[in-house]
Each structure stands twice: as C-alpha cells, then as structure tokens.
Amino acid sequence: xxxxxxxxxxxYLLRLWLSNDGEKNAWRISLESTQTRKRKGFASIEELVVYxxxxxxxxxxxxxxx
Numbered sequence: 001x002x003x004x005x006x007x008x009x010x011x012y013l014l015r016l017w018l019s020n021d022g023e024k025n026a027w028r029i030s031l032e033s034t035q036t037r038k039r040k041g042f043a044s045i046e047e048l049v050v051y052x053x054x055x056x057x058x059x060x061x062x063x064x065x066x
Contacts (some may be wrong), residue, residue: 014052027045028041029045031051031052
C-alpha cells in the first residue's frame with residue numbers, strides 16, 4: 001500500500017440496537033470512529049448512508065480538508 005493510500009482509510013465501529021419507547025420498537029444506530037473515538041448517532045439507516053457517502057466524497061475530493 002502506498003503512503004498516500006494510508007490516509008484514505010476510514011474505519012468505524014457500527015452499533016445497532018432495538019429500543020422500545022413504550023409504544024413501538026425502533027432501531028437505534030451509532031457510528032464510532034476508530035481513529036478519533038468520536039461517536040455519532042442516527043435516527044435511520046438512510047441518515048447513516050448519507051453521512052458515509054459525504055465522508056467518502058470529502059476524502060476522495062483532492063481539495064477538501066479531512
């Protein structure tokens with residue numbers, strides 16, 4: 001692996017759990033960066049996908065800050 005390829009690596013711990021708010025079950029989602037340990041929550045799988053797509057786009061754009 002080339003040196004510049006090492007910086008284009010994203011790694012996350014994905015957590016999914018079923019929660020009950022008293023009326024219905026809902027899936028909860030969190031994503032934790034293995035590099036920074038920052039955690040982000042999502043209300044839906046669609047939000048998670050949008051977030052990941054934006055992260056990938058920002059890393060693949062040559063003029064974007066990471």
